[in-house]
Amino acid sequence: MNTLSYGLLSLLSFAPLSGYDLTQKIKPLWQAGHSQIYPLLASMEQQGYISYKLIEQTDKPDKKEYTITEAGLAQLRQWVEMPAEHPVLRDELHFKLYSLWLSEPQKAKELLYQRMEFCQSELDRYNEMLGGNETLREERGESHEPKATTFGRYMLIRKRIMDMESSLQFCKYALEELEI
Template identity: 40%
Template structure:
């Protein structure tokens, strides 16, 4: 049972859904391909944490709907008391920033602009998710309270990333052509 498995259980605790559906809904918070999700679901079904049934569709392919069993619910609740591991971020931009002095300024600007666009897209996506939660459900006591928390988590991060991009861009543009440093010389 890895984190993704528990994540799938967490989504299924809300409502029974198909693997495809889970894949789409988990994306903004945990990147995973369908090829990773499908096998995990069937393993969890074998362990009887999940049960499944097929829904016949006529215009689209049939769906396999997974539901959390009581065992699954228990397992999820237990997981909530285990030590929380530190988050892991792998961002190629960090590695690139560190050797940005080796490339031309136009390229540096383009790299940051690309990332900036990503954060703008991401913020819009989170905004759309947030709009789906009505004000009265954002209060403590509703399950949606935690949806709201989670979306805000994404937005806080995306905003910080966006601000950083803007800040770097002003720095890069403000400074006129100053000669770049060379290898092994400070």
């Protein structure tokens, strides 16, 4: 199984989801499209890691709602405790920064302002998720209990908030450097 498979199992460990719901929920975490997700779902179903029930719909085609099985939970539990691979950095901005000397100063500033707008938008969205999610706050409580089912989601949202704050800080630094 690949990392995306484990990501899908992770999402299913929280609640049953359709293939479409999985593609939407995985977007903030991992870049993957329908063409990758649906074959993995079929493979994981054949391996016994997930099962599905067919949901009949009158106005749309029927859909499959996937659920993680005990075998899937065991597989996920085993994977979670293994060391993570080194992070893969794939940010187009890195190459643009490397070649910034070719850019007009105003265009370089616009590039950084655009990234700042994106980061601020994401920061607002993640802060809203954290502040507006009663279930997340109630289950997490003040004890930061790692066994709560939402603890991992809480930690991931906090990481994304820190990432966006760091990116904003870098953009401000870079804009100051461009003024020198």
